[in-house]
Amino acid sequence: MNLPADPPPDLVVESDYTSSSLNKFSIYASLGVPEIWRYRNQCLQVYQLVEGNYEERENSLAFPFLPIAEIPGLIEQSKSIGQRAAVRLFRERIREVLAQ
Numbered sequence: 001m002n003l004p005a006d007p008p009p010d011l012v013v014e015s016d017y018t019s020s021s022l023n024k025f026s027i028y029a030s031l032g033v034p035e036i037w038r039y040r041n042q043c044l045q046v047y048q049l050v051e052g053n054y055e056e057r058e059n060s061l062a063f064p065f066l067p068i069a070e071i072p073g074l075i076e077q078s079k080s081i082g083q084r085a086a087v088r089l090f091r092e093r094i095r096e097v098l099a100q
Contacts, residue, residue: 008033011062016040025054035061044071065097 008031014021021038028036029052036047036054046068047054048061060066070093078086 011035011037011060013037014039029054039072039075042072042076044068044075065094067093067097 008028010033012028012033012035014024014036016038017040020040021036025036025047029049032049034049037060038045038047046057046060048057058068060068074086074090074093077089081089
């Protein structure tokens with residue numbers, strides 16, 4: 001891998017449904033991925049790389065305006081109202097946040 005030519009992503013999203021993604025954090029840190037989102041048990045955790053280790057945070061570096069605490073509810077809601085409807089609600093909510 002050539003990091004100057006192919007830099008790491010700004011954000012990695014892990015869904016822990018069958019196994020934990022925590023063992024991958026050291027790999028992401030060695031690549032210099034600045035942020036990880038981990039979704040597990042209806043909870044979204046945001047981790048940011050600080051001096052080679054990931055620390056949990058309340059807000060996203062990549063999307064500082066995003067209401068992180070609301071995302072798990074929208075994911076769960078999508079199971080009953082469908083993915084498209086949930087995406088529409090999410091877009092509406094982001095428009096509200098950005099208009100503030």
